[in-house]
Amino acid sequence: MNDVALKPRLLRSFTKHHLPDEKRPLKNPLHLSRVISTVKTHRLLSENPASQSADQKHIDSWKSAVDAWVNRLLVLVSNKCWAGICLLGLTCQECSLERFLASYSDWxxxxxxxxxxxxxxxxxxxxxxxxxxxxxxxxxxxxxxxxxxxxxxxxxxxxxxxxxxxxxxxxxxxxxxxxxxxxxxxxxxxxxxx
Structure with a gap:
């Protein structure tokens, strides 16, 4: 799971299939628990490749995947979705320092x-x-x-x-x-x- 190419794909999959949206509300809080566990275990929001030799294309892909995650969460927060609010708290803990410093005031x-x-x-x-x-x-x-x-x-x-x-x-x-x-x-x- 230290593959920089795999982390953005996994995060995009969780964003697309496991986060609630206007058409698909959160039906089972256990799904939220699974998302939180996976994000934390595999450090999917860190945007920090374990290897310094990571390809810039993969690093950009990871940044883009985290952007999509945050954008979805902000829509959920605006809609007063408690699950999105919980995940924004997780994002505050797990995101890169650069992203946190750039975003914490708005969040x-x-x-x-x-x-x-x-x-x-x-x-x-x-x-x-x-x-x-x-x-x-x-x-x-x-x-x-x-x-x-x-x-x-x-x-x-x-x-x-x-x-x-x-x-x-x-x-x-x-x-x-x-x-x-x-x-x-x-x-x-x-x-x-x-």
Missing amino acids: FQKLLSHIQPPVESDFVKVASCAAISDLLTRLGGLPNVKKEGTSHASKVLQPILKLLSDDSSDAVSVSTSRMEILNLLWPVYDTYTC
Whole structure:
């Protein structure tokens, strides 16, 4: 699986056949688990060939495959698809440093819009909090952009406080969502306050 020519093909296949779209919603969350596992195991978003002798054509193909993946995810995020939001969080963790630095601010704004009340879906709310946590945690590990990370983290505070004080759902759902929000944002607190 270290073949630079194989990784873009596999990523394109997952983008085409396993990501939800307008015609094919996600029917089984286990499919999402398989995609996440494969992307992580084979480092399909890294755009970093193990061999320095990789052909430029294959490197460009890999970049193009990651572009297609990200573009599909951004459409899903815009459509408030919780699966796309989860995968954007994964992308924040797994993509190349260059891609992350070029894109994190736009990704943050898209995710932030999904935790600002009114939030229509608990799945979208929790997925967005998890993805923001992934994004801010990676930012916190990069000394050159930690200041921007702190600025972005401060923008999350008000929406999170509003979500935590929202009592429009039933008591069990509110309690569960509050705990999930707090648990998901704990790594961000550790990163930016220490």
